[in-house]
Amino acid sequence: EIIPRSILMTTFEGIHYLLCALGDGSLFYFNFNIDTGYFTEKRKVTLGTQPTVLRTFRSLSTTNVFACSDRPTVIYSSNHKLVFSNVNLKEVNHMCPLNSEGYPDSLALANDGTLTIGTIDEIQKLHIRTIPLGESPRRIAYQESSQTFGVISMRMDLQDSNGLNPTRPSASTHAAMMSSSSSGKVTMGTSTMGEHSAGDEVEVHSLLIIDQHTFEVLHSHQLMPNEFATSLISARLGEDPCNYYIVGTALVHPEEAEPKQGRIVIFHFHEGKLNQIAEKEIKGAAYTLVEFNGKLLASINSTVRLFEWTTDKELRLECNYFNSIVALYLKTKGDFILVGDLMRSITLLLYKPMEGTFEEIARDCNPNWTTAVEILDDDNFLGAENSFNLFTCQKDSASTTDEDRQNLQEVGMFHLGEFVNVFRHGSLVMQHSGETSTPTQGSVLYGTVNGAVGLVTQVPQEFYSFLQDIQSRLAKVIKSVGKIEHSFWRSFHTERKTEACEGFIDGDLIESFLDLNRDKMQETVKGLQIDDGSGMKREATVDDLVKTIEELTRIH
Incomplete structure (x- = not known):
């Protein structure tokens, strides 16, 4: 084992413990019988990757332990069991309690470059910070290379004799830099009903680039009149080393039952500037965009389309899948694609790179009106539908008949009572790789x-x-x-x-x-x-x- 770096004896809820932190970030803890001197119930958790220093402090008249490391953690007892709660700081080298008139029941926390004075929340909970935009955010994507968030937002402007005027200050109208799309390159069609009368409220969609650390709006790009942004991702395409923000849009006209035109627009944010690199006219709304094996996968109205990124920085259509009512959602795993349809539940596709085609592997024959989908593993798929239910489907790869193999069996059904509109793989807490008896x-x-x-x-x-x-x-x-x-x-x-x-x-x-x-x-x-x-x-x-x-x- 690694050499112990910090040892602490403490008492939680009347139970005595010995805590021993090692140089690799792991922590052993034992129950200590003060009468016999024996240690029992040896347990191990991993708190971080660096040497950990243990310090006690009191909060709300109870003793707690602060583990200083690259992943600082507060250790406390609940129902006579130790709980390890992450602290919303990146790194803490040393900690000491601070209780003065100006800073009652506080902690002083130091790392290589800063000294922080603060308090610990009573319970482990989500830390929520509200960033006012003054308009409605619709989609969000994170781009690590530029340390920014891309946000699709919508504001309401008022039509008057001079044109459109914002009804109030908002993020898209007060950005550090601003740009807009022109309708010169896109054929707008023959619609005459897109013009608005004085006094009308008009939706205006924008792409906001927001700094990851300060949440300052660095750039606002306004889309064309009647152009609604429907999807947003950050992705790398092909052999191109650049990370792009890719926006899918629809041109919405009142007389059309569904959009007949739209765009896929590719932006590059570099050194504080947002530049449009390419755009692709499409026949419909780009409801979902997904980076797929270095290519761009899009659901456009009733179709699923795969685009290749060429050396000329253009999108070239490679293959299509047409058997949907409205393909609203896409999730991918390897060469498999899960399609969530407006009315036809979920369908599993396989992309064949050698042939450059999609093959339908299996589908759920139940007419669920899908609101979100996710791939759990190779054979299990999760969906939500508009009556506030969740369902899971299973692919029977071992079946002997083609009919059974092509049918996704519903194996799970649950009424949640909430309208789910997004699934994402992830967790709200850091998973400690310690001993556990719950095999999730x-x-x-x-x-x-x-x-x-x-x-x-x-x-x-x-x-x-x-x-x-x-x-x-x-x-x-x-x-x-x-x-x-x-x-x-x-x-x-x-x-x-x-x-x-x-x-x-x-x-x-x-x-x-x-x-x-x-x-x-x-x-x-x-x-x-x-x-x-x-x-x-x-x-x-x-x-x-x-x-x-x-x-x-x-x-x-």
């Missing part, structure tokens, strides 16, 4: 139109059955508001069918066990069987269940 795999975040953020993770079948048993017990012990049965609320419900929840565990209900009093906990656990680690079953205790559920809470 992967982490997909979702966002809803009401502003909620949630997480979906996968568990093995045996652990799923164990959690399902706990869920059914808790549903009997905890009475819901309005006496609505838990199984009824979580049933997959649409206008045409209602089916029982399947393949999902309600994490909120599982975690509510920790809020029960001891008697209710005992009632829930009574008769519950748990694996003893050797493959045999034994009766679970309250402490067993508290430990398991607390470890589940740490994944978010």
Whole structure:
């Protein structure tokens, strides 16, 4: 093992601990019996990658430990279990408590170049910083090379006799630099209904380039009249070393049921300037753009199209897929493409680079009105639909018949009660690679139109059955508001069918066990069987269940 760099003995909630931090950023901790002098229950977590220094401090009359490292962490106890909470600082070399009239219950934190004085929040939570734009952000992309965010925004301008005038100051009208698209290169069609009368409110879409650190709007690029931005990514294309912001748009006219024209516009932000490198006229709205094996994948109205980036810095169409109503969402993994359709649920495509074609591998035959999709792994796919439900589909690669192989089976159904409009692989907390008894795999975040953020993770079948048993017990012990049965609320419900929840565990209900009093906990656990680690079953205790559920809470 690596040499210990910091050792600390402390007491949390009446339990004595020895903490030993090593030079590689890992931490061992032991329970210490003060009467016998024995150490028990050796555990290990990884806090960072550099030597860690341990220091105690008091917050709200309780003792906590601050682990100074390249990933600073606060260690505290909850329900007699140690919790490791990340601090929103990049690096801390030393820490000492500071309690003065000017800085009560504070900490002084030092690294190589700065001294920071601050306080620690009472609980681990998301740190939210609001950046007022004065207009509505619609899409966002991060570009590491330029240390900027690209943001598609929309503001409302007022039409008067002199033209369009902003109704209030906003980010796109007060940027450090500004530019706009001209309609000279794009055939605008013969529409005469695009002109606005005096007093009309008109949507104006812009691409904002925002500094990652200061959140200053460095550049604002205004799109053409009647041009709505529908998608935005940051990507590298082909052998080109530059990172580009790529915007997909639609030209929207009131008399058209759906857009018939649009653009894919490629921008390069360098040394404070945003330059338009190329644009491609398209016949429809570019609902989604994805960087795909060095090429650009786009869903345009009912089609999926793959574009190649040439040495002349132009987009050249390589292949198409036409079998959709409206292809709204795209996700990729390797050569596989998951298409989320407005009405036809999800379809799995395979790109064949040698032939330069798409092949449809399988599709979900249920008519779900899709609102977001994600690829969980090679055979499992997650979707959300407009009746506030989640569903999962599975590809049966081992089936002996072509019909079964081409059909994505719905294996999971769950009523969330929220309209999901985005899925992303990721996590809100740093995952400590310590000992854990909860075998979760992967982490997909979702966002809803009401502003909620949630997480979906996968568990093995045996652990799923164990959690399902706990869920059914808790549903009997905890009475819901309005006496609505838990199984009824979580049933997959649409206008045409209602089916029982399947393949999902309600994490909120599982975690509510920790809020029960001891008697209710005992009632829930009574008769519950748990694996003893050797493959045999034994009766679970309250402490067993508290430990398991607390470890589940740490994944978010």
